[in-house]
Structures are given as C-alpha cells and as structure tokens.
Amino acid sequence: MNYTLVESESELQARLKKGACVVAAGMTDLYPSGQLSHTDRDLLDITRVASLSGIIPTDDGWRIGATTSWRAILDYPWPPGLALLAEVAGQVGAVQVQNAATVAGNLCNASPAADSVPALLALDATVELASASGTRMLPLADFITGVRRTAIRDDEYLRAICLPAVPEPAASAFVKLGLRAYLVISIAMAGGVVRVDSSGRVEDVALSLGACSPVAVRLPAIEAALRGQPVSAALIDCVTPERVQPAIQPIDDVRASAAYRADAAVQVVRDTVAQMIERLA
Ligand SMILES: Cc1cc2nc3c(=O)[nH]c(=O)nc-3n(C[C@H](O)[C@H](O)[C@H](O)COP(=O)(O)OP(=O)(O)OC[C@H]3O[C@@H](n4cnc5c(N)ncnc54)[C@H](O)[C@@H]3O)c2cc1C
Structure with missing residues (x-):
C-alpha cells in the first residue's frame, strides 16, 4: 500500500479515476477496522486539501467541508435549529477522536451506530459527491444504502455536506x-x-x-x-x-x-x- 498526502482536488480526482484507491481523513474508522493491512489499494490522505476544509455559511444554509473535524463542529456558533450538531460532536469518542475524526468520514463509514446520521437526517442534509466527471448532490437518505454501504462510486469522494437553514423560532x-x-x-x-x-x-x-x-x-x-x-x-x-x-x-x-x-x-x-x-x- 502506498500513502499519498494529496494536495488538491484535481490531484485527488485524477488518482481516484485511475482506481484502486482509498480516501482517508481522520482514519479513526479506517485504521482500527484493519482493512488497510490486507489491501493493495493506495491510501489518499485528503486532510491537507484546502478546498475541502471549513464550515461555510451559504445563501440558504451551511456547507460543511469533507475534512471538517468534530472539534470544529463542536466549536461552531450554530443557531438553535442546528445546535444539535454540537451536541453530537461533544459525544463522539473523546477529545482525541473529536480532533482527528471528520463528519464526512462518519457518513462514508455508514455504521448503523454513526452518531451524525440521525442529526443530519433531521436537518435534511444533502451530500455533494465529486469526481473527475463532475459533481452530484444526493439527499442523505439516498446516500447511505445499508450497513456500511453508500451510493458513492469508486471514482468519487464526498466533497461537502450541505444543510438548509432552519428559520427561528x-x-x-x-x-x-x-x-x-x-x-x-x-x-x-x-x-x-x-x-x-x-x-x-x-x-x-x-x-x-x-x-x-x-x-x-x-x-x-x-x-x-x-x-x-x-x-x-x-x-x-x-x-x-x-x-x-x-x-x-x-x-x-x-x-x-x-x-x-x-x-x-x-x-x-x-x-x-x-x-x-x-x-x-
Ligand atoms: C476510540 C473511538 C471512539 C469512537 N467513538 C465514536 C462515537 O462515539 N460515535 C461515532 O459515530 N463514531 C465513533 N467512532 C468512529 C469514528 O471516529 C467516526 O466514525 C469518525 O467520524 C470517522 O471519521 P474519520 O475522518 O476518522 O474517517 P476515516 O477513518 O478517515 O474514514 C472512514 C471511512 O470513510 C471514507 N472516507 C472518509 N472521508 C471520505 C470522503 N471525503 N470521501 C469519501 N470517502 C471518505 C474512508 O475511505 C473510510 O471508508 C469512534 C472511533 C474510535 C477509534
């Protein structure tokens, strides 16, 4: 297995297009799962790709980049309708896990016990999937298709999680x-x-x-x-x-x-x- 610290989305897309790759973020699911010890696929670490980071307000809500950690979710000043995300973040693992692990990784791992999923379903989240051939949006309910199964293709990665605003009160x-x-x-x-x-x-x-x-x-x-x-x-x-x-x-x-x-x-x-x-x- 080769390890690559990917520097841009274009590099990521080109590598995924060639096939036989695994996307890695915090690696808090990937590493303990043991999958890496018996795979010859290349590991693509996305944590340094600047365009995948951050929580960004948009015209109609928020966009959570793929490398956003649970810690960033915990620290963000969410309005009341989205504040449950900080409650989830504070209960995922412990501080070390929250610092390294990402929300996107939690979704892509698709465990039935993934803590982000009920909160993001209640928020009507959609996921943005990207590849060399373009971008598509999927409602979260259509993204996770079963136990540890998602609708993502081998040449795609999850670029962002999009959330609509929740008007107050x-x-x-x-x-x-x-x-x-x-x-x-x-x-x-x-x-x-x-x-x-x-x-x-x-x-x-x-x-x-x-x-x-x-x-x-x-x-x-x-x-x-x-x-x-x-x-x-x-x-x-x-x-x-x-x-x-x-x-x-x-x-x-x-x-x-x-x-x-x-x-x-x-x-x-x-x-x-x-x-x-x-x-x-
Ligand atoms: C000690 C410990 C405690 C934990 N406690 C909890 C808990 O309380 N609740 C909970 O829900 N989980 C928990 N977890 C599981 C894990 O921390 C979370 O699921 C975490 O959010 C995974 O994020 P990650 O960035 O580490 O994912 P990674 O391990 O890097 O990746 C997980 C999967 O997603 C894929 N992936 C990651 N990012 C992308 C992307 N952008 N595009 C495409 N594929 C991608 C990877 O290929 C892999 O299949 C715990 C884990 C540990 C080790």
Missing part, C-alpha cells in the same frame, strides 16, 4: 444512550429539529432514530402527530411505542438486546422532544 436536540457517558458506541440515539409558528404551534418538526435499524430512520408518524400542536409538555405523550417501533428493526448485539433497544428507542425520542420543548420555553 426553532430548537433542536440530540440524545444518545450508551453503556456509559463517554467513549461509547450508541445503543440508541435520536435527533430532532422543531420550528414554531407565530401562534406557538409546531410548524414543522423532524425526528430521527439511529442504531435501531441498518440505517438511521426518520419517524414520520410522530412528526405528523406533532405538527400543528401547541408547544407544551403534552407533546411528549405523542411519542408512543406504536408510533416508533414499526419504523425500526432493532437487533441483539454485544451492547443491548433487541427488546431493550425497542424500549430505549421510545425513551430517547421522548427525551429529545422534551429537550426541544424546554429550549423553546
């Missing part, structure tokens, strides 16, 4: 359940974003749940039940097992049983709604 929340508070892979996690109209009712809401199915999912039955309701603690009771559990396919694994996950899923969504209500008060 708004609130957001991320709730993660693990076996302990830090350095832990999620048993279940939920992300939520709510917007309120001038009469204090829920104008729009997005809720999603991760680690309880092969790919994180939105929860349309709860979103529909909450829309149009006055903001009050009564909203928490709209989150019922009947509205959550049909959307998920929890499994037994080393972290939790499927039955425990099914119950925990309901609770993390209730906690997410409760936190959003508190933040709107």
Whole structure:
C-alpha cells in the first residue's frame, strides 16, 4: 500500500479515476477496522486539501467541508435549529477522536451506530459527491444504502455536506444512550429539529432514530402527530411505542438486546422532544 498526502482536488480526482484507491481523513474508522493491512489499494490522505476544509455559511444554509473535524463542529456558533450538531460532536469518542475524526468520514463509514446520521437526517442534509466527471448532490437518505454501504462510486469522494437553514423560532436536540457517558458506541440515539409558528404551534418538526435499524430512520408518524400542536409538555405523550417501533428493526448485539433497544428507542425520542420543548420555553 502506498500513502499519498494529496494536495488538491484535481490531484485527488485524477488518482481516484485511475482506481484502486482509498480516501482517508481522520482514519479513526479506517485504521482500527484493519482493512488497510490486507489491501493493495493506495491510501489518499485528503486532510491537507484546502478546498475541502471549513464550515461555510451559504445563501440558504451551511456547507460543511469533507475534512471538517468534530472539534470544529463542536466549536461552531450554530443557531438553535442546528445546535444539535454540537451536541453530537461533544459525544463522539473523546477529545482525541473529536480532533482527528471528520463528519464526512462518519457518513462514508455508514455504521448503523454513526452518531451524525440521525442529526443530519433531521436537518435534511444533502451530500455533494465529486469526481473527475463532475459533481452530484444526493439527499442523505439516498446516500447511505445499508450497513456500511453508500451510493458513492469508486471514482468519487464526498466533497461537502450541505444543510438548509432552519428559520427561528426553532430548537433542536440530540440524545444518545450508551453503556456509559463517554467513549461509547450508541445503543440508541435520536435527533430532532422543531420550528414554531407565530401562534406557538409546531410548524414543522423532524425526528430521527439511529442504531435501531441498518440505517438511521426518520419517524414520520410522530412528526405528523406533532405538527400543528401547541408547544407544551403534552407533546411528549405523542411519542408512543406504536408510533416508533414499526419504523425500526432493532437487533441483539454485544451492547443491548433487541427488546431493550425497542424500549430505549421510545425513551430517547421522548427525551429529545422534551429537550426541544424546554429550549423553546
Ligand atoms: C476510540 C473511538 C471512539 C469512537 N467513538 C465514536 C462515537 O462515539 N460515535 C461515532 O459515530 N463514531 C465513533 N467512532 C468512529 C469514528 O471516529 C467516526 O466514525 C469518525 O467520524 C470517522 O471519521 P474519520 O475522518 O476518522 O474517517 P476515516 O477513518 O478517515 O474514514 C472512514 C471511512 O470513510 C471514507 N472516507 C472518509 N472521508 C471520505 C470522503 N471525503 N470521501 C469519501 N470517502 C471518505 C474512508 O475511505 C473510510 O471508508 C469512534 C472511533 C474510535 C477509534
């Protein structure tokens, strides 16, 4: 395996076009996975490509470059509707991981327990994929296609994550359940974003749940039940097992049983709604 510190997107595109390459960012998934010890593909380190870095406000939202670390997400002054991203960032691994690891790497790794996915699904994120033959945009829901599977082609890389603005008044929340508070892979996690109209009712809401199915999912039955309701603690009771559990396919694994996950899923969504209500008060 050859290692290359790539200097520009044109160099990256040319190398990917030739084939037999692996894109590397923080390497916090790549290295522990052991994939590198039995591959003859070339490793393309993108962390020095200037055009892939940074969080940039756009006309209609934000653009998170591919090499943006969790630390940068944690430190960014997000408005209330996107502030859940900082909550995710503060709970990914520990400080060392947050400094090196990228949000884009978390998406491309496509683990069912990837903490960014429920939050970015609730934010209606799209990903920008680039290659020597052009650029295409995909909604995040179409990008992750299964356990550790994405729609990215071998000649492409993820250039940026694009987020629409969330008009205020708004609130957001991320709730993660693990076996302990830090350095832990999620048993279940939920992300939520709510917007309120001038009469204090829920104008729009997005809720999603991760680690309880092969790919994180939105929860349309709860979103529909909450829309149009006055903001009050009564909203928490709209989150019922009947509205959550049909959307998920929890499994037994080393972290939790499927039955425990099914119950925990309901609770993390209730906690997410409760936190959003508190933040709107
Ligand atoms: C101790 C530890 C704790 C962790 N805790 C958590 C946690 O709490 N929650 C969580 O969700 N994850 C956790 N992780 C997993 C990991 O840190 C995250 O998934 C991280 O965001 C991956 O980013 P990275 O930049 O290190 O990706 P890398 O390891 O560099 O890459 C991951 C995958 O994405 C591909 N890739 C990366 N960038 C691109 C790109 N721009 N275009 C195309 N392909 C790309 C790589 O080829 C590889 O397949 C933890 C890992 C460790 C080691």
